[in-house]
Amino acid sequence: MPHTPQHDAIDLSVRGVSKHYTGFTAVDRLSLDVAKGSFFSILGPSGCGKTTLLRMIAGFIAPDDGDIVIGGHSMHNVAPNRRPVNMVFQHLALFPMMSVGDNVGYGLARRGLGKAEIRRRSEAMLERVGLPGTAGKRIDQLSGGQKQRVAIARSLVLEPTLLLLDEPLGALDLKLREHMKLELKQLQHEIGTTFVYITHDQSEALVMSDQVAVMNKGRFEQVGTPQELYYQPASAFVAGFVGNSNRLEVTLSGAGEGVAASGLPLKLAAQQDDTGGSQALFIRPETIALSRHEADVAAFDNRLPCRVETLYFDGANSTVQVRDARYGTPLHVALPHTGQHADLQPGETVYLGIRAEHAKAFRE
Known part of the structure; x- marks a missing residue:
């Protein structure tokens, strides 16, 4: 049965978060709530601070002010590997010398699970992302879209509260990117894990998201549904950037x-x-x-x-x-x-x- 977002529960809460560097502010007192089981996108031009925000959520960068709460727990001083999140990057970082199954099970092996359990969970996740029977294949035998799904499977098999995606479709050609937009939306809807997606592509954000935050110069111009952003823009920047x-x-x-x-x-x-x-x-x-x-x-x-x-x-x-x-x-x-x-x-x-x-x- 398709998953329905639980809008009465919050998986991610960003509370007054800022990040300053010498001479400029990358993220300026941002706050947002992301509902459990939703697809939330942060949309903005290059240099607006969206990747800095994502890296703070992941724990790779510490905020100068504010707090990040995931699954009801503050992430203050929590190391990246101790956070209930996983991340998919634009360049996927799959291991070419490993099979598809070993790529998906890599994080489980690092956690010390037995080989039989790793195989069972990896194959089950590959089936859920539409790649049954591919565990024994090499990475170079897969298409670009299949590699995307392997990267997502590798992250989801660890059962994170949040899956963070940093422009994961940016390296794909136009036709495959259009296809993967629909696949990602459907996959998130079926699995139910909360997705936080970073992009500068308005079409990706509008097509896939339940909610979108439009970011400009370290701040949010507007947070709303794709329909609200398109038909009821709150500023000249949103009206010009979206659509x-x-x-x-x-x-x-x-x-x-x-x-x-x-x-x-x-x-x-x-x-x-x-x-x-x-x-x-x-x-x-x-x-x-x-x-x-x-x-x-x-x-x-x-x-x-x-x-x-x-x-x-x-x-x-x-x-x-x-x-x-x-x-x-x-x-x-x-x-x-x-x-x-x-x-x-x-x-x-x-x-x-x-x-x-x-x-x-x-x-x-």
């Missing part, structure tokens, strides 16, 4: 109206900060309606005549760049998955419809 968006510099009048730097007038929904001044406005390409007929967008709050500039074909993710006919503002619009408008040509006139609630402005 694709058109970004415009605007000046708000304070009366539900926005004027782009180029002069493009837009009606906006009520903003968190509508006192006027310069802000960043974000409009997602898929929220914009596009038609060759002006009457089709008559019911929208914002109606813009535009000229087609460039079509970007990417199958179901195809987009078109248009430019507002009056003010020259460029916008990207997602084309329908049905293939409608696939025959648009540069220079053609189209009409855009944008609802007020789909234009989100933030003071930076």
Whole structure:
């Protein structure tokens, strides 16, 4: 039976944790709770502090302030090998001279278990990760995706409270990475171990996670479900980093109206900060309606005549760049998955419809 996260229990609690180095702060007073049995991702650009945080959870780095609690117990002064966690790195660190079974059972052997018990538990775990009958194979006989599963099996066989994953899909090619995203999500759901996953890839975080923390310059910009981050971003950074968006510099009048730097007038929904001044406005390409007929967008709050500039074909993710006919503002619009408008040509006139609630402005 698939595992259901126990949201009333907490496997990991980070409480006001900081890490300072000479000249900069890598992690700045972070706090979070990770529910038992959940898939939790920390998403952010390179250098934002996410790997430093993961290494503090693992015990490889000591925090300067705060506490880390795993399974209800403080990890203060607890060595890495004494913590109920295991870690999967991007470069896997499998032993090429060992068989698959010996790789999976390596940690059990270090704990002093007997050979029969190691074999039983290793083969059972290989079956759970979808690799039955591979215990006797060499590592170089496996595909990239199979090696990923061996690395995960080696960690899970030790029954950790937390499995920490530091960008484990980064070394894979694009097609295999897309496949492994789905496999990892399904594997975590079936086994039920709490996963804490580090990535700079927004697609990985959105597809796999129950909760995501978006990290920037050592702090969390927002923690929420993938849907909350995508549709209800809390800051300009989250709106720009999670998903694709058109970004415009605007000046708000304070009366539900926005004027782009180029002069493009837009009606906006009520903003968190509508006192006027310069802000960043974000409009997602898929929220914009596009038609060759002006009457089709008559019911929208914002109606813009535009000229087609460039079509970007990417199958179901195809987009078109248009430019507002009056003010020259460029916008990207997602084309329908049905293939409608696939025959648009540069220079053609189209009409855009944008609802007020789909234009989100933030003071930076």
